[in-house]
Amino acid sequence: MTGTGALIRLALRRDRVLLPLWVLLLGFLPVGTVSTYEGLYPDAASRTTLNASSGDNPSIAVIYGKAFDLTTPGGFTAWRYGVFLALFLGLVAAFTVTRHTRAEEDSGRLELLGSAVVGRYAALTAAVAVAAGTSAVVGAVQAVTLIGAGLPAAGSLTFGAGMAGAGLAFTAVAAVTAQLTEYSRSANGLAGGVLGVAFLLRAVGDSSPGASWLSWLSPLSWTQLARPFAGERPWVLFIPLVAAVVVGTGGYLLLPRRDLGAGLLPMRPGPPTAPPSLRGPLGLAWRLQRGALIGWTVAMAVIGAVFGSIADGIGGLVGDSEQVRGIFERMGGAQGIVDTYLALIGSVFGMVVAVYAVLVALRLRTEETGGRAEPVLAAGVGRTAWMGAHLVFALLGSALLLTVAGLGAGLAHGLRAGDLGTQLGHAVGGAIAQLPAVWVVAGVAALLFGLLPTLSAAGSWAVVGVVVGIGLFGPALNAGQAVLDVSPFTHVPKVPGPAVSAAPLVWLTAIGVFTAAAGLAAFRRRDVG
Amino acid sequence: MTTAISVSGLVKSFGRTRALDGLDLSVRTGEVHGFLGPNGSGKSTTIRVLLGLLRADAGEVTLLGGDPWRDATELHRRLAYVPGDVSLWPNLSGGEVIDLLGRLRGGLDRRRRDELLDRFDLDPRKKGRTYSKGNRQKVALVAALASDVDLLVLDEPTSGLDPLMESVFQRCVAEERDRGRTVLLSSHILAEVETLCDRVSIIRAGRAVETGTLADLRHLTRTSITADLSGPPDGIGELPGVHDLKAEGNRVRFDVDTSDLDRALRALTAAGVKSLTSQPPTLEELFLRHYQESGR
Numbered sequence: 001m002t003g004t005g006a007l008i009r010l011a012l013r014r015d016r017v018l019l020p021l022w023v024l025l026l027g028f029l030p031v032g033t034v035s036t037y038e039g040l041y042p043d044a045a046s047r048t049t050l051n052a053s054s055g056d057n058p059s060i061a062v063i064y065g066k067a068f069d070l071t072t073p074g075g076f077t078a079w080r081y082g083v084f085l086a087l088f089l090g091l092v093a094a095f096t097v098t099r100h101t102r103a104e105e106d107s108g109r110l111e112l113l114g115s116a117v118v119g120r121y122a123a124l125t126a127a128v129a130v131a132a133g134t135s136a137v138v139g140a141v142q143a144v145t146l147i148g149a150g151l152p153a154a155g156s157l158t159f160g161a162g163m164a165g166a167g168l169a170f171t172a173v174a175a176v177t178a179q180l181t182e183y184s185r186s187a188n189g190l191a192g193g194v195l196g197v198a199f200l201l202r203a204v205g206d207s208s209p210g211a212s213w214l215s216w217l218s219p220l221s222w223t224q225l226a227r228p229f230a231g232e233r234p235w236v237l238f239i240p241l242v243a244a245v246v247v248g249t250g251g252y253l254l255l256p257r258r259d260l261g262a263g264l265l266p267m268r269p270g271p272p273t274a275p276p277s278l279r280g281p282l283g284l285a286w287r288l289q290r291g292a293l294i295g296w297t298v299a300m301a302v303i304g305a306v307f308g309s310i311a312d313g314i315g316g317l318v319g320d321s322e323q324v325r326g327i328f329e330r331m332g333g334a335q336g337i338v339d340t341y342l343a344l345i346g347s348v349f350g351m352v353v354a355v356y357a358v359l360v361a362l363r364l365r366t367e368e369t370g371g372r373a374e375p376v377l378a379a380g381v382g383r384t385a386w387m388g389a390h391l392v393f394a395l396l397g398s399a400l401l402l403t404v405a406g407l408g409a410g411l412a413h414g415l416r417a418g419d420l421g422t423q424l425g426h427a428v429g430g431a432i433a434q435l436p437a438v439w440v441v442a443g444v445a446a447l448l449f450g451l452l453p454t455l456s457a458a459g460s461w462a463v464v465g466v467v468v469g470i471g472l473f474g475p476a477l478n479a480g481q482a483v484l485d486v487s488p489f490t491h492v493p494k495v496p497g498p499a500v501s502a503a504p505l506v507w508l509t510a511i512g513v514f515t516a517a518a519g520l521a522a523f524r525r526r527d528v529g
Numbered sequence: 530m531t532t533a534i535s536v537s538g539l540v541k542s543f544g545r546t547r548a549l550d551g552l553d554l555s556v557r558t559g560e561v562h563g564f565l566g567p568n569g570s571g572k573s574t575t576i577r578v579l580l581g582l583l584r585a586d587a588g589e590v591t592l593l594g595g596d597p598w599r600d601a602t603e604l605h606r607r608l609a610y611v612p613g614d615v616s617l618w619p620n621l622s623g624g625e626v627i628d629l630l631g632r633l634r635g636g637l638d639r640r641r642r643d644e645l646l647d648r649f650d651l652d653p654r655k656k657g658r659t660y661s662k663g664n665r666q667k668v669a670l671v672a673a674l675a676s677d678v679d680l681l682v683l684d685e686p687t688s689g690l691d692p693l694m695e696s697v698f699q700r701c702v703a704e705e706r707d708r709g710r711t712v713l714l715s716s717h718i719l720a721e722v723e724t725l726c727d728r729v730s731i732i733r734a735g736r737a738v739e740t741g742t743l744a745d746l747r748h749l750t751r752t753s754i755t756a757d758l759s760g761p762p763d764g765i766g767e768l769p770g771v772h773d774l775k776a777e778g779n780r781v782r783f784d785v786d787t788s789d790l791d792r793a794l795r796a797l798t799a800a801g802v803k804s805l806t807s808q809p810p811t812l813e814e815l816f817l818r819h820y821q822e823s824g825r
Contacts, residue, residue: 075753182658183619265822270622278625279632290617371616378580378682379633380605528582 003118007126011100018132021194024093026405027141029473030077030159034149036478039074058207060312063348064164065224066206066215074151074229078159084472085163087199089138090170091221096479124255128175129249135167152521155229155286158237165240168217170195172244175251182262187467189295195220196299204500207310215344219243235268273394281381288358288367292396296356300349300401304408306429307345311338311413322481329504333401342409342430343494349405350434350489354441356399358460360394361445365456373528383524387446394442399435406431421499436505437488440513441467445513450522533680533711534579539588541574550575551588556713556728559708563726564715571735572715573613580591580610580714593680604778606635608680610671613688615665619655623668624653642675642770645730648697663689665716674701681705687721699724703795719784720809751784753805754793761803766792 012019041047051070054060062069069075103121104110110123123216143160147153169190177190192341205215215221219240226236262365279284352395362389369372376386414420445460452459470479470487484490491504534556541549549571566572570619577583577593590597593603616627624646631637646653647803660668666689673681681702687695702712702725711799716722721775722729729746731739749751751772756762761783766774770789785793798807 121642233767265549270620270625272622272624274628274632274654275623278621278629281633284629287621291620371612371614372618374580374582374612375610375615375630376609376633377582377601378605378610379635380602380635382602480798527584529577 001112001119001121001125003122004125004129007100007118007122008129009114011096011126011130015099015130019096019130022134023141025139026089026092026138026163028145029085030081030142031076031145031149031478033080034073034151034374036075040478041076042070043232045444046245049510050076057071058310062203062207065202065221066212066361067366068224068227068230072229073149074146074155074159076107077151078144078155078224078228078230079474082159082162083199083202083220085142086220086223087195087525089135089163089167090173090195090198091136091192091199091200093167094132094174094177094195097127097171097190097257098131098178098187098191101175102181106182106184107497111461120256120470121252124175124178127178127491128171128251132168132244133176135164135171138167138385139164139169152229154232157233158222158226158232159228160242161230161237162226162240163495165222165237165244166219169222169240169247172246172251174247175248176254176282179258181495191290193295196303200302203306228392232496256324275356279374281385281389282392283391286377288341288363289390289397291395292356292359293393293400296397296401297404300353301353301408304349304405304410304427304431308409308412308414309416311341311345311409312416338413339426339496340494340497342413342427345409346406346427346430346434346491346495347471347489349409349431350437350492351471353401353434354438354467355404355464356367356401357394357398357438358443358445358464360390361442361449362457362460363455364446364449365389368528371529377528383528384500384520387523391442391446391520395439395512395516399437400431402431402438403428430495433492433500433505434489436512440488440515443512443515443519444488446519447522448519450526453526463479481510532556533558534562534594534713535589535591537589538573539575539578539590540586540588541578541583548735549578552732552735553737553740554730556711556764559706559709559713560710560720560727561702561712561725563722563729564713565717565719566715566734567717567727571734571808572717573684574735575714575732576610576682576715579682580605580608585590587683604606607678609634609676609678610682611669611673611686612685613661613686615669617660617665617668619656619658620769621657622654623651623657623660623664626657627653627672630669632675634676634678636677637672638677642671642798645671645674645701646720648701655719659757661689663691663694666690668695670698670701671716674705676724677711681710683712684715685717687716687718690785695721744813751786752790752809753781753782753784754797754805754807756780756805757803758797762797765793765796765800766806768796 005278033423041050048071051067056072057069063083064080067075067079070079084342101110104113104123110199113123139162141160142163143156146159173194174187177187178184178193180190180418181187187504198220202215202221205212205218205221208214215225216239222236222239225233227233278287281446364373373386377383405422406428409431410424411420416421441463444463445456450458467487467489470484471489474487476486488508491508493504494498532555535556536552536554539549539552539554540547552575554564564575565571578585578590579597581597581604593604593607594609597604605689617623621629627642628637640802649671651664651667651671654765655664657665666686667702670686673683681700681704691699699721702714705712706727712725712727714722723743726743729740729744730737730739750787758779761779762774762776765771765781765783766776768784768789769792771793772784773782773784783793783814
């Protein structure tokens with residue numbers, strides 16, 4: 001453990017911009033809803049209607065989680081943000097742990113530190129302390145600001161503690177995944193996979209009355225299960241604590257069983273000669289991108305199937321009440337409630353795939369800074385060919401992922417509804433309609449890489465953050481149309497729907513292609529390295 | 530005699546730092562040209578301009594008869610490059626990288642590839658991540674040497690190689706020259722350049738300070754001598770070619786030009802030698818001595 005304090009200070013210094021940003025963003029988001037809620041639902045009548053319409057609706061629960069009491073601003077906030085804030089905090093915690101453990105080993109820097117007077121467990125302890133500390137600070141900020149906004153203290157504290165608990169749980173998960181593989185990329189991938197499974201578990205649990213026990217298995221549900229502002233059950237908050245201690249201990253037990261720099265999963269020798277497919281820039285890009293593409297394809301198929309399998313129940317549930325039906329149709333403006341739902345999950349698929357597109361585009365930058373672009377560019381590969389080969393995956397890979405997600409949703413929904421022919425088309429159409437918006441995000445990432453390479457990573461993730469933030473929270477925060485219009489996903493017509501206009505799809509595609517081409521042109525003109 | 534590389538008045542700045550400040554360089558076809566300079570003198574920047582990775586701010590650059598920035602792709606099929614710090618893709622095996630780079634350049638000689646793997650004692654099955662620095666260097670060297678190209682651009686290629694592998698490398702470069710290939714070899718090790726190169730350009734702070742054959746640069750290749758003598762070292766300081774003599778009792782330290790080494794040694798043995806160490810001066814010492822006044 002020797003040296004842990006120094007390593008904590010080092011980690012805080014390296015993350016001195018990133019971590020405060022996350023604390024601000026995740027800490028202050030809940031309190032923003034309170035006034036919005038009071039403005040949108042000023043009286044008891046409107047709140048009761050909201051509670052009746054959204055409270056038990058499985059199609060909404062699949063995304064946001066189970067609502068326990070939507071008649072108070074606190075209950076609404078806990079429902080609206082419980083899952084997604086936990087998800088983001090989980091990502092922040094996991095990536096922080098990986099960045100200060102496996103990524104440091106990966107780059108060889110930890111070896112340098114390890115030769116100084118630093119204990120075997122110091123790096124892991126420091127990373128866990130920073131990630132857990134960040135989670136605790138975010139939870140504390142949330143609780144304090146909610147109390148400050150006049151909400152009950154018990155509920156506010158339960159909410160904040162629940163969020164901190166979720167961060168803690170994924171800190172522990174990352175402490176284990178960082179021991180398993182040799183690369184930080186795969187360690188983050190494994191932690192992200194655990195988050196994805198946690199999201200799916202609760203998506204099914206929250207939306208299917210018969211399987212609600214599944215939600216108890218998901219760290220993302222624990223905040224909502226502690227029922228902040230709806231008859232608090234503080235004992236639920238012990239679950240993340242116990243889980244974090246148990247899982248985290250696993251990480252500490254695994255650490256001494258491996259060498260520095262090595263993973264627990266063994267490394268196999270490779271082929272002595274290259275396969276025929278490994279030729280040309282596209283062959284290389286395929287080799288570098290295929291693992292991620294296969295993983296994402298499987299994940300999107302599963303996510304699509306889960307979301308799709310719930311679609312059929314929605315029409316019947318909402319059908320009882322004219323009033324609720326009205327609300328739903330206003331929400332989407334489309335004819336059928338199921339169609340509205342399919343269009344809604346289509347946009348969720350779109351935003352998830354946008355993350356993939358940015359990851360692919362940023363691979364260009366890591367190849368460049370890692371010194372692996374240089375030998376390729378000095379071996380007869382033109383710059384357009386090299387960059388274009390990776391962009392093929394950003395553009396066509398995202399088309400594949402959206403199609404697969406749509407197919408998954410369409411198959412699952414169509415089979416349950418006994419109407420495979422129509423529903424498959426609807427679901428695939430709803431997903432594919434998002435492609436132009438994904439291309440806009442990918443195009444901007446490519447443009448940043450060509451024009452402002454040093455800012456490409458931060459800039460691209462900022463774009464994703466803004467787009468996803470507007471998509472998930474914009475309507476709830478009652479943001480103006482001008483703000484909503486910033487996101488390309490706002491402009492995607494509702495598919496399936498009665499009046500699908502092709503015009504926005506055409507100009508979104510044009511923007512995506514134009515920005516990508518401008519990025520290529522800029523890359524041809526700048527220095528490499 | 531034709532010119533493979535011709536650079537004149539090359540300027541390249543990064544922000545406020547002027548990395549190259551009017552550099553001239555001329556490499557003749559078929560020669561091994563040493564490109565010598567201390568760390569940070571601009572060797573790698575020059576090479577990256579020659580490869581079209583960086584765009585020159587000013588100056589004329591011609592490589593194999595073309596413009597390295599405009600005709601990059603066509604020129605690159607005729608050259609092979611070994612970077613000073615080789616990074617490999619962590620999940621590709623060494624053999625895969627060698628084949629890939631060869632194919633990108635338009636094919637490589639499989640017999641020669643296998644022969645080189647054998648000579649460099651390199652296991653092509655290991656993944657990029659698991660290679661040591663020296664072995665990563667070998668992967669890039671094998672890929673370059675097995676390609677059928679006119680020009681080899683080698684940026685400090687022996688950094689990380691052990692002495693045995695360094696001599697393998699030197700034999701390989703000599704063979705390449707015998708096949709009529711042009712080699713640009715950047716280095717900060719004087720001895721390496723002495724063994725391999727027909728002509729040498731010396732660069733410092735972004736400018737070429739000397740160019741010529743090794744004979745032209747003979748004044749640079751002094752030897753440092755330290756000796757314990759039986760008697761006082763009388764008269765050694767006055768010998769031609771002896772510099773910077775320091776004497777403490779019967780112990781002397783001095784530098785001597787290679788051409789005058791014989792005479793200096795005779796003078797030493799005449800005084801009676803008890804112990805003797807001789808070593809070539811480091812490049813840094815030479816630079817300190819020769820170019821101090823040109824300033825940083």
